[in-house]
Amino acid sequence: MMAEVNMWMVRAGQGGRQADEFREKAHVGIGWEEIGDLSAFADKASLVQEYRSRFPDWPDGRRLSAASQLIRFRDEMAAGDRVLTYDSSRRIYHVGTITGEYRHDTAVLPPCENVRPVEWQAELDRDRLSLAARNSLGSTLTLFRISDAVREEIEALVSGQAAAPVAVEEQDDGEDEEALLKRYREEAVEIIKDRVSRLDAWEMQSLVAGLLRAMGYKTRESSPGPDRGVDVIASPDGFGFESPRIVVEVKHRPHTTMGAQEVRSFLGGRHGDDKGLYVSTGGFTKEARYEADRAKIPLMLMDLNGLVTALMEHYDHADSETRALVPLTRLFWPA
Structure with missing residues (x-):
């Protein structure tokens, strides 16, 4: 009888900021507060005790949740298991297979120095998953086992098959009340990002202009046609005569990551006193961010995460025009 193959979610830090590192170094990593080598702990109870002595102000539920996930990473995950991590800036899941045992790697920056090697094999757009599957993957836990129903849907999509949406019951992975509230908030943010992504290119340009107006600027938007790399001009007077003059490029290509060449092209026509804002709903490569850091004018790169935040x-x-593009409402929330 073949051993059961599990599929695990391992989050790549807040907002998936370490997803690129996971891929480049062919691993997944986990850790809290630089706890060190997990091999030093006999079992979950000893790890909970370590957290209790180091962090006496933590609630019991937080200590137990952290220890449980670390022990699962060390003892329950296995070579051959499938693994998923999420890059929220690009709205894609990286899918791979665990290829080896747990190790403590001091060459990896804390707190993710507890790693397992992974062969990354596929990418999966969040939009291709059923709503039930997306909700199931919304747990705030850094590590959890993915249900069989969702695993089957993911595997079908990765292999190119037409996956029928699966009704999925929410999993109870030991989240306490605080974690559940955080989870609901993060799921709401992901739904907002879904709706923003469904805007067309001109609506996205108007949304960015509306955001700048909400920040106190007056704006001018380019008309359809060649724009020479400028979609919006924002300034105190609305004409660009008064400083700061913010020149904005908006690329609404959810599945296309902007690289260094695109950033250089945008910078090419800028004046010395300009401020630059480059919005890409598909995110940016590391090379693009490096190009922005060394730019001769102040330049901010804004991905979908930054835009929605x-x-x-x-x-x-x-204003009402901006709100009409993405209608949102406030609600009461337990303190």
Whole structure:
């Protein structure tokens, strides 16, 4: 009888910021507060005790959740198991296979120095998953086992088959009340990102212009046609005569990552006093971010995460045109 093959979610840090590192180094990593080599702990109880002595102010549920996930990473995951991690800036899941045992790698920056080697094999757009599957993957836990129903849907999509949407019951992976509230908030943010992604290119340009107006600027948008790399001009007077003059390029290509060449092209026509904002809903490569860091003018790269975060932060000051593009409402939340 063949051994059961599990599929695991291992989150790549807040917002999936370590997803590129996971892929480049062919591993997944986990850890909290630089706990060190997990081989030093006999079992979960000894790890909980370590957290209790080091972090006496933590609630019991938080200590237990952290210890449980670390022990699962060390003892329950196995070579041959499938693994998933999420890059929220590009809205894709990386899918791979665990190829070896747990090890403590001091060459990896803490707290993710507890690693397992992985052969990354596929990427899966979040939009291709059923709503039930997306909700199931929304747990705030750094590590959890994916249900068989969702695993089967993912494997079918990765192999090119037409996967029938599966009704999935939510899993109870030991999340306490605080973690559940965090999970619901993060799921709501992902749904907002889904809706923003469904805007067309001109609506996205208008949304970015509306965000800048909500921040106190006046804006001018380019008309359809060649724009010479400028989609929006934002300034105090609306004409670009007064400083700061913010020149904005908007690329709404959810599945296309902007690289260094695109950033260089945008910078090529800028004046010395300009400020640059480059919005890409498909995210940016590391080379593009390096190009922005060394630019001769102040330049901010904004991916979908940054756009939605800024929109929520300034939504109260948004005009009716902007609100109509992405209707949101506030709700009461347990303190």
